[in-house]
Amino acid sequence: MTGDLRTMFWKEWRSLIGGRARRQVVLTGGMLAIWAIWFPVQMGGRDWFSDPVPLGILGVVLPMVIVGIVVPDAIAGERERHTLSTLLASRLTDRTILYGKLVFAVAIGWLSAPVVLGVAAVVANITAPEAAPLFYDPAVLAGVLVLALLVAVLTGAIGIFVSLRAGTAQEAQQMTLLGLMVPMMLAGFGATALFMNREVAGDVIDFLGGAEARLLVLAAMVLLAVIDGALLMAADRRFRRGRLIARSS
Amino acid sequence: MAAEGPAIRLDGLTRTFGSTRAVDQLTIEVPRGIIFGFLGPNGAGKTTTINLLLGLLEPTVGRAEVLGFDPWRDGDEVRARTGAVLEHTGIYEAMSAEHNLEFYARAWRMPPEERSERIRELLSDMGLWERRGEKAGTWSRGMQQRLALARALLHRPPLVFLDEPTAGLDVMAAVAVRDDLAALAGRVGTTIFLTTHNMAEAERLCGLVAVIREGRLVSIGSPDELRARTGVPRLEISGRGFEDATLAALRARPEVVAVERTNGHLTLELAGDAEPGPLVSLLVQRGAEIDEVRRGQASLEEVFVTLMEEES
Numbered sequence: 156m157t158g159d160l161r162t163m164f165w166k167e168w169r170s171l172i173g174g175r176a177r178r179q180v181v182l183t184g185g186m187l188a189i190w191a192i193w194f195p196v197q198m199g200g201r202d203w204f205s206d207p208v209p210l211g212i213l214g215v216v217l218p219m220v221i222v223g224i225v226v227p228d229a230i231a232g233e234r235e236r237h238t239l240s241t242l243l244a245s246r247l248t249d250r251t252i253l254y255g256k257l258v259f260a261v262a263i264g265w266l267s268a269p270v271v272l273g274v275a276a277v278v279a280n281i282t283a284p285e286a287a288p289l290f291y292d293p294a295v296l297a298g299v300l301v302l303a304l305l306v307a308v309l310t311g312a313i314g315i316f317v318s319l320r321a322g323t324a325q326e327a328q329q330m331t332l333l334g335l336m337v338p339m340m341l342a343g344f345g346a347t348a349l350f351m352n353r354e355v356a357g358d359v360i361d362f363l364g365g366a367e368a369r370l371l372v373l374a375a376m377v378l379l380a381v382i383d384g385a386l387l388m389a390a391d392r393r394f395r396r397g398r399l400i401a402r403s404s
Numbered sequence: 405m406a407a408e409g410p411a412i413r414l415d416g417l418t419r420t421f422g423s424t425r426a427v428d429q430l431t432i433e434v435p436r437g438i439i440f441g442f443l444g445p446n447g448a449g450k451t452t453t454i455n456l457l458l459g460l461l462e463p464t465v466g467r468a469e470v471l472g473f474d475p476w477r478d479g480d481e482v483r484a485r486t487g488a489v490l491e492h493t494g495i496y497e498a499m500s501a502e503h504n505l506e507f508y509a510r511a512w513r514m515p516p517e518e519r520s521e522r523i524r525e526l527l528s529d530m531g532l533w534e535r536r537g538e539k540a541g542t543w544s545r546g547m548q549q550r551l552a553l554a555r556a557l558l559h560r561p562p563l564v565f566l567d568e569p570t571a572g573l574d575v576m577a578a579v580a581v582r583d584d585l586a587a588l589a590g591r592v593g594t595t596i597f598l599t600t601h602n603m604a605e606a607e608r609l610c611g612l613v614a615v616i617r618e619g620r621l622v623s624i625g626s627p628d629e630l631r632a633r634t635g636v637p638r639l640e641i642s643g644r645g646f647e648d649a650t651l652a653a654l655r656a657r658p659e660v661v662a663v664e665r666t667n668g669h670l671t672l673e674l675a676g677d678a679e680p681g682p683l684v685s686l687l688v689q690r691g692a693e694i695d696e697v698r699r700g701q702a703s704l705e706e707v708f709v710t711l712m713e714e715e716s
Binding site for chain 1: 493
C-alpha cells in the first residue's frame, strides 16, 4: 500500500507540473504570496506577529485554494481527459487511487502554509527591523498550521464529492471553492459589521485575548476534525470503480 | 488461478442500465493464446462487456470468469494479470511517453532495473524510443495508440483487452498497430480480446470471432465458420464480352441468385453447392472470353451485414 501510494504521488506530481492545474496553482499561489508581502508591510512588523486573525486568514486560505484546484483536477480532470478508466483498469486499488490523490493535494496545499508564513515573517522583519528578529507565538503558529491542515482535508473531501458529480474539472473547482468561500465571506462580512460597533469590537478583542478564546478555537478544531473524518469515511465508500465506471457508461 | 481452461468464460452475463440491457445473456468461451474478435455495431455492448470482464462493473445477472477468477469478486486478481487499452488511449498527455510507462510499470510493481529495460524494449519495438522524452500530448493519435499498447503489455500479462485499437487511425498507423498485435499473439502466446468495427482487421487477426447486437450474441466461430454458416457462395469471373443478353441468360438459371458486372469482372452469387462448369460453358457459348474463374467467399464484412440484417 505504501509503495502504491508513493507511485500515485509520483504520478500526481508529474501530472501537476506538466498539466493545466500547474498554471492555476502558480497564479493563485502567486497572488496569495503577494498578500504575504502586503499584509506585514501594511501592518508593520510587531503588529503582524501579534494579531492572529490575518495570520490565520493567510495560513488557511492558501492551502484551501491549492487543494480546491488540485483535487478536482485529479479526479474530475482525469475523467474529462479520459484517463480515469485506464487508471481504474490497473491493479491499483480504489483506496490507493483515492488517498494517493487526496494526500498528495493536501500535502502540497498544507506545505504552502509554512512557506507563505515564513515569507511573511521575513518581510515583516525586513520592513520593520527590531533589535532581535521577531517570530510568531509558537502556540498561535501551531494552531494556524493545524487549522490549515484541517481545512485542507475538508476542502479535499468536499472536492472529491463534487468531482464525482461534476462534468468538468473547471466546474468541480468552481463548485468546491465557492462552496467554501461563500460561508467564509459571509462570516467575514458578519465580523466586519460587528466590529463597526466600538463597544462590541472591544469586547471581542478582550475575548480573543482570553483563555476562553483558545478553548473555543480548540473546540472548533475538534469539530472540524470530526467533520473531516466523517467526510473521508463517506468519500471512501463512494469512490468505487463500479460507481465511477457506471456513471460514465 | 486455473492454469488450464479457457482465458474467459461467460455464462448468461447480463448488465442493465435502468431499463436498457447493455449486455444480455452472453455465454462465450475464449480459449487461451488466441486473438478473439468481439464484433458489433456502435452501442452493441462491447465496451460494457470489457468493463464487466475487468471487474469495473458488477453484472446484473450471470457470471464471468477471467483467468479462473470472478472479475467482480476478485477484481484485483484479474486486473493484476491483464492489460487494457480501453475506448480512449488513457495516455497522460501532460507527461512524457517514458513517464507514462514508468507510472504504470511502478503501478505493476516492477523492480526498477526490469522497469527501465522493459520500457526501452517496448518503446524500441514500437519505434517510439527516440521520442520518449516528448510530451505524449504532442504525438499523433497513431503514436499515442501504440504507446497505449506498449503500456498494456508492460507487465507481460497473459490476457490483453483492446477496445477498437485502430479506430480513428490513418491507414499506415492502423497497419502498424495490426502488425504489432499479430507479432504479439504469434510471439508470446498472449490471449487478446479485441473489439473492432473493422472486419478486415478481424478477418486478418482473429482465430475466433463473436458477433453481438444489442448486447446479445448473434453468432460465434472462426471467420471461415461464420462465412460458411452465413455467407453466400460465389463465382468470380474475369474476362470480356459479358453482354446484357448473356447476363440475362445467367440470371434465368435456377442456381444463380444474383449477377453483378463491374469493369470486365463478373460476380455470380450461387444457391447451395452449384457447380461452376455449366455456367462457364454458357458464357463461352455466348461468345464471352474468359481469363480467370475463381470460387469466392463472402468477406467477413458481408457476413456481418447479413447477420445484422437477419437480426433486425
